[in-house]
Structure formats: structure tokens, C-alpha cells
Amino acid sequence: MRQGSIPGSSGRVRPMTLLGDPVLHAPCAEVTDFGPSLARLIEDLYATMYAAPGVGLAANQIGVAQRVFVYDCPDDEDRRHVGHLVNPRLVEADGVTVRGPEGCLSLPGLEAGTERFDHALVEGVDLHGEPVRVEGTGFFARCLQHECDHLDGLIYADRLTGWRRGRVLRAARRAPWNR
Template sequence: MQRGSIPGGSGSVRPLRLYGDPGLHSPSREAAEEPLAALVEDMFATMYAHHGVGLAAPQIGVPLRLFVYDCPDDEDRRHLGHVLNPRLTSTGGVTVRGPEGCLSLPGLEAATARHDLAVVEGHRVDGTPVRVEGTGYFARCLQHEVDHLDGLLYTDRTTRGRRRRVLRAARRAHWAGATELPPGAWA
């Protein structure tokens, strides 16, 4: 991403993988030294096209440990960036049960318990080390995206009853049975 450019401005919107796609339930592999700037641009373009605040590479069918974010915290401060090969190095604070949704389960959400503080360490695609600390809603976003890279969805962290209700709604959703949501087909 060039300094001063709009993230995703030169990217292409890719189809989103939806609940039921086996790639969403598989751990992602570490990314080696490879050119990934175009992928990051595509991920931002896709995230913005679907009105998300975060997007992990497996959600567009790329099994790499990479996610992008443009997410506010509880004080409405904007956090914008990407992390390659992230590790959730610390969580803390109180555990907050709050509404959580996912672009791979469009239009659905459930109360999910997350820590109020999260720290992720990794690299930018240019190799620069990065440490991202988030609180509140942004901490939830960081934990959610790292979960995607480990093959987990927020439904894996909800209570059994909430999970059952969300998955029942997913079976009735207009996108049920599809494994991907094409560009422009916002739910």
C-alpha cells in the first residue's frame, strides 16, 4: 500500500467464502517471503464492499495467516492496517459478552464473550514488525480475525444455545447452500 493512498483503492473485490466452506474451518499456513501487497489491496476492497471492519485471507479463499482491519475502538478512534503471520500474544481486562457478526455469516450475529484487551504481533507485507494493541470493540475485532486464521468462527465461541440459533438462521438465510458470496451480492 502506498503512503497516502486509500486502502483497497487499487484492489479488486473478491467473492466471500460463506459458512459451510471447509476453508473457513481449516488453520491457515504461515506466509513465506512472497509479494502480498496486491492481496492486501484486494482484501481491503472486499472488506469495504461488504461493509466489514476486518477480513481474514481465508474468507476470500486464501489460506494464509493475513488479515486487514479498519475498525473503531470504544472511544471511536479508527484503527487501520494489516498483519501478516499474526500471533495473539496477550489478552486481558474484563471478559465482555457482546454482539458479534461475520462477513462469512452475513446478516447474523450472536452474543460472544471476548476479552476487552488484545495484543497481536506480526509483520506488515514489507517485512516490518508490527504490534497492534486494541481495547473494546477493536480488541474483539483482533481476536475475531486471529480466530479465522486458526479455523474458528465466532459461532465456535458462543454458548451452545446461541450457536444453535445462529446456525438455524444460517440454514434459512437467502445465501444458505452457497459457499461464496460474489462481488456486489451484499446480503
């Protein structure tokens, strides 16, 4: 990605990986190659996220089992956060626990009240291997936790219990994209 360019403007929209695909349910590998293929992956992630449209997208959601995600997400004060993280680690998730509607591009059209912490701190590196620290609150904290979960092989439905979990999984089985 050229400095100053719009994220995703040179990317290719890739097919979305949907619930049930094994790549969504296994931890992703650390990125070790910080060359042109990583920059292309990040551009493709942005292009795919914007086309979906979504506020975050992890590499395994387009079938690439590497620890990378992108985001373009507002927080609860409507401040826009745009960026990417390579080899991210959720180092803090704390504060008040909030149950809020959560969806996922890999489960299109479905959402459920999911509990997340109201504050998150994620550390990783950028596409050049330089350290990055991203802190979020509110909806942006939810996004950071959601994308980190993806890279650990979890989807938001894995955080649900009882009738909420059952309702989402039943709806997924009946969804037109799950045929």
C-alpha cells in the same frame, strides 16, 4: 500499496467465502513470500472489506488460506484503527470478559452475543516483513480476536455454546446465502 494511497483503492473486490467452506475451518499457512502477490492480496482484502462493508477481513474469508488480515475498526472511544497484519499471533487477550454482539462477513446478516476479552495484543509483520504490534481495547480488541480466530480456522459461532450457538447455526441453515 503505494505509500499515502487509500487502502484498497487499487484492489479488486473478491467473492466472500461463506460458512461451510472448508477454508474457513482449517488453520491458515504462514506467509513466506513477501512479494507483489502479498501486496495485491492485502489491497484486495481492503477493497472486499469496504465493499461488504465490514471492520475486518481475514484472507481465508476470500478463499486464500494464508495468515493475513486487514482492519478498519473503531475502538470504544471512537478512535479509528486501520492496518493489516501478516502472520499475526494473538499474544495477549485479557482484562474483563465482555459479551457483545458479533457478526461475520462469512455469515451475512447473523450475529450473536459472543464473549471476548476487552484487551488484545497481536504481533506479526507488515507486507514488507517488518515487525508490527497492534494493541486494542473494547470493540477493536473484539475485532483483533475475531480475525485471529479466522486464521486459526475458527468462526465466532465456534465460541458460542447452548442456545446462542444453536440459534446462529439454525439461522445459518435457513439463510438465503446457504442454499
